Amino acid sequence: MRLFDPHIHMTSRTTDDYEAMYAAGVRAVVEPAFWLGQPRTSPSSFYDYFDSLLGWEPFRAAQYGIAHHCTIALNPKEANDPRCTPVLDQLPRYLVKDNVVAVGEIGYDSMTPAEDTALSAQLQMAADAELPALVHTPHRDKLAGLHRTIDVVRESALPLDRVLLDHLNETTVKDAKDAGCWLGFSVYPDTKMDEDRMVAILRSYGPEKVLVNSAADWGRSDPLKTRKVADAMLKAGFDDDMVDLVMWRNPVAFYELSGRLHLEVEGTDATHEGNSILRGGE
Amino acid sequence: MTRTPALGALRARLESALDDDARAWLAQALATAAAQPAPSEAPAPQVTASQAPAPTWELRFAQAGRRCGPEHADDARLLLLGAARADTATLTRLYEQGTAAERRAVLHALTHLVPGPxxxxxxxxxxxxxxxxxxxxxxxxxxxxxxxxxxxxxxxxxxxxxxxxxxxxxxxxxxxxxxxxxxxxxxxxxxxxxxxxxxxxxxxxxxxxxxxxxxxxxxxxxxxxxxxxxxxxxxxxxxxxxxxxxxxxxxxxx
Incomplete structure (x- = not known):
């Protein structure tokens, strides 16, 4: 079974996680730029983070046979902090990089005017850079946030079919699907979706344009949720091809809209088997 | 520039390894880089680096992986740096703003483009x-x-x-x-x-x-x-x- 986790924050995870993910079948991940749990106070913190997503993290992933790409953006939460908004001016130079496969995570957190500005600006940047966009839907006031998000995308230069709306659930999936967007579901231990509800949604709405992710990060989360959903699908009677469509071909198809997806992992021969994240003599 | 013959040989070798589309892209990108005035000849920038749009050849430098394939990107980037006659200030900026692959190319280029320490x-x-x-x-x-x-x-x-x-x-x-x-x-x-x-x-x-x-x-x-x-x-x-x-x-x- 091959698995693609289209949304996972590996910066916050350990090498044990990479090892377990590989053993579970994960061969590719996309890491969206997001906030770190602790607010940043200057643009430079973002640049170091972006550079890590374009350097160190793909290197770590490659040690475990996993292809790593990223999405780059100013996240909606920190778009509200004037100390952070200068990041918007520097984003275009990151969006040309080879490993950047979308603009994201963008979207709404508290639906403020500052978030409106950042969302519109970054949708335009995605169109300019010929990238799709990963758009987070808010945790609070979710359905209203979804409608507002779709309205803003409609007014932007980016077509709806180049947008992945993420963190969907039973209350938001229909409108997102009717809008023609790609449909992302985050499966969590306690919040967001769980495996059985995910299977029920696949039964009701079909597998087309559906992506399932763990969104694992620094909080309570599980980087093996993609495998657990795949197992739940098989148990519920979906066949191997349907699992492969949802867990591999759909994320590949979405991120291939960038023209930059490269799924062969290179440079693992000397340092595979997990013994290579050495300390370099420190 | 002390070892340009080595870059010439590298270009011949790379061109023979690329498919038609990538070879054409590389030729165009190298021509663009070569057409840049050398940094020492360029007029002093009127705006700060963060405001100025990146020169086209630097965009090509960033795109080399998806255009030539990751296995050829280091060589393509090295040739672009040579064609643009990148000086230490440019190499430093590209390194500091680069992905790991771009940084690697800059490191490889130093022996060709920077005569001193x-x-x-x-x-x-x-x-x-x-x-x-x-x-x-x-x-x-x-x-x-x-x-x-x-x-x-x-x-x-x-x-x-x-x-x-x-x-x-x-x-x-x-x-x-x-x-x-x-x-x-x-x-x-x-x-x-x-x-x-x-x-x-x-x-x-x-x-x-x-x-x-x-x-x-x-x-x-x-x-x-x-x-x-x-x-x-x-x-x-x-x-x-x-x-x-x-x-x-x-x-x-x-």
């Missing part, structure tokens, strides 16, 4: 990382020429620690020869490994043997892309470069 900070930065591809690039010919004895010894040791083959270390035999301090460090490291019940890296014994070598003629084979195919560089004896690097080696070594 002024870009050594980039090599030192790479040696502080734990990305083995950056470490390997940092111990290439530019590092061999300009790293002082202490930093060079630590770079060799870091290769052993992180599993980078010492084949990546340019001018290894010449710099290691007679280096008693390196021999001591290697011996201590071997004892530490043995005390822990862990195997001693095979490369350690190899370098240790080189520290004892006394013959002038011995030259360590190098594996960097510019010399691995001597048949395509008839005018340039690939065994010459380590000696050349050694002759310019830091005075601390002699």
């Amino acid at each position: 002024e870009a050594l900070g980039l090599t030192e930065d790479a040696l502080r990382t734990n990305d083995t591809s950056l470490v390997a690039a940092a111990v290439g010919p530019y590092g061999a020429e300009h790293l002082d004895a202490h930093a060079w010894r630590h770079a060799v040791l870091k290769c052993l620690f992180t599993g980078v083959s010492v084949d990546a270390v340019a001018a290894l035999a010449d710099r290691a020869r007679g280096d008693g301090e390196l021999a001591r460090m290697l011996g201590d490291y071997a004892r530490e490994r043995t005390a822990a019940g862990r195997p001693v890296p095979g490369d350690l014994q190899r370098v240790l043997a080189l520290t004892e070598a006394r013959t002038e003629a011995r030259t360590e084979a190098r594996t960097d892309a510019l010399t691995e195919s001597p048949t395509e560089q008839p005018a340039e004896d690939p065994t010459e470069q380590p000696a050349e690097a050694a002759s310019a080696a830091s005075p601390q070594e002699s």
